[in-house]
Amino acid sequence: MSDPRPVLVVTSLHDPTADVVIRELHDRGVPVVRLDSGDFPASLSVEAHITEHGLHGRLHTPSRTADLANVRALYYRRPTQFAFPSLDEQDAKFAITQARYGLGGVLARLPGCLYVNHPHRIGDAEFKPAGLVTAADAGFLVPPTLITSSPDAARQFITAHSSVIYKPLHNPPYRVDGVSSVVKVAEVSAADIDDDVAGTAHLFQERVPKATDVRVTVIGSEIFCVRIDSDLLDWRTDYSRLTYTPVEAPPGIRAALHRYMNRFRLVFGAFDFAVDHEGRWWFLECNPSGQWYWLEPETGLPMCAALADLLERKT
Structure with a gap:
């Protein structure tokens, strides 16, 4: 018998990466409820009850309803911000704060839910100083x-x-x-x-005297490494000048990746490394909400399937 619990996908309306993941989940027969927290309260509503038995209630979108006590996993991508344009500045600030701590607080404490990633853990990991210190502690080379x-x-x-x-x-x-x-x-x-x-x-x-760049995407226990060759200081400035090659992470890097993820309690991370001419991998950053799908057509690496496995809770 299939698991009726839905996956919540929290993101904006225009998110091609989320579209791909949702399509994969639909093909597997996994229920999905997509929502943008920025739609609250215009077209998104919540009724959450907290009792001695815990949290229960429902979340309503224009087309779906989710039982808050029975969410399988929450995929937190890139939702838009709360906005109350009909209110004056002071009232809007108050309403935004209530929405953040109300709806946001409910979504952050769903019982038995796997978070990919938890929004609070994303916030922690987005601080570059914290990321660099944690990377050094985890065993990475840090410039x-x-x-x-x-x-x-x-x-x-x-x-x-x-x-x-x-x-x-x-x-x-x-x-x-x-x-x-x-x-x-x-x-x-x-x-x-x-x-x-x-x-x-x-x-x-x-500046690391690099020979190449490597993007590492960690999805649960799976690690996908792609060498990115270009003549650019920052390869993200011109994707047309990039070539991609799947590579394996050295054993020390694999262990450090898992240590880093555990320190921030992440299950997904997009890591950037500069590899020098001696073959040493230098940690640059980890984006807990980084883009990844554009690499799959370029390399054939089954990242979407790995993420769907995680959200389906096969892994």
């Missing part, structure tokens, strides 16, 4: 890194290393002349540093 708001400290760090790059600590939505953009990774010199550095926190990191 020397400075996080500072001091122009003098930045200049001293750059002078002390042969080549240094600047990275944003996080990339929020950013618009230049009305066009969506991101702050790019770039090489910097001491002469580039001025007093504006004092305006906020910045991340400077010694």
Whole structure:
């Protein structure tokens, strides 16, 4: 007899990766309830009861209803933010806070649910300083890194290393002349540093003299490694110039990956490594909600099946 418990997929309406996973689950006969928390309360509603027996109740979308006590797994992707455009600024802030701690609190404590990943664990793992420290503790090689708001400290760090790059600590939505953009990774010199550095926190990191990049996607106990060859400092700036080759992770890397995942209590992670000319893998970052599906058609690696197995709770 098939398991009637649904998988909740929490993401925005336009999410091609979620579409692929949902299609795979449908083909397996696994019930799916898709929702965007940003639709609350306009077209998404919740009634959650908390008693001595725990949490129970229902979540309603325009086309589906989920029993909160019987959710098999929750796949947390990229939902939109809560918004209350009909309210004034003060009331909207209040309503957003209530929605976050109300609906968000319910979704974060579903009984017996497997989270891929839990939204609180995603939040923890998105802090780059925490990720770098955890990576070093897990056994990865980590490039020397400075996080500072001091122009003098930045200049001293750059002078002390042969080549240094600047990275944003996080990339929020950013618009230049009305066009969506991101702050790019770039090489910097001491002469580039001025007093504006004092305006906020910045991340400077010694540049790894890399031979290639590797993207590692960890899905439960499965590890998928893809070598990415290009002539780019940051391969994400131009996908048309990339070539892909499946590779195996060295034994030490595999063990460190699992240690890192366990420290943050993640079951999914998209890791980026720079591999130097001696073959050493240098940890750059782990995105707990990173993109992965574009690699499957390029390599044939069965990542979608592995993720569906996880959400179906076969693994």
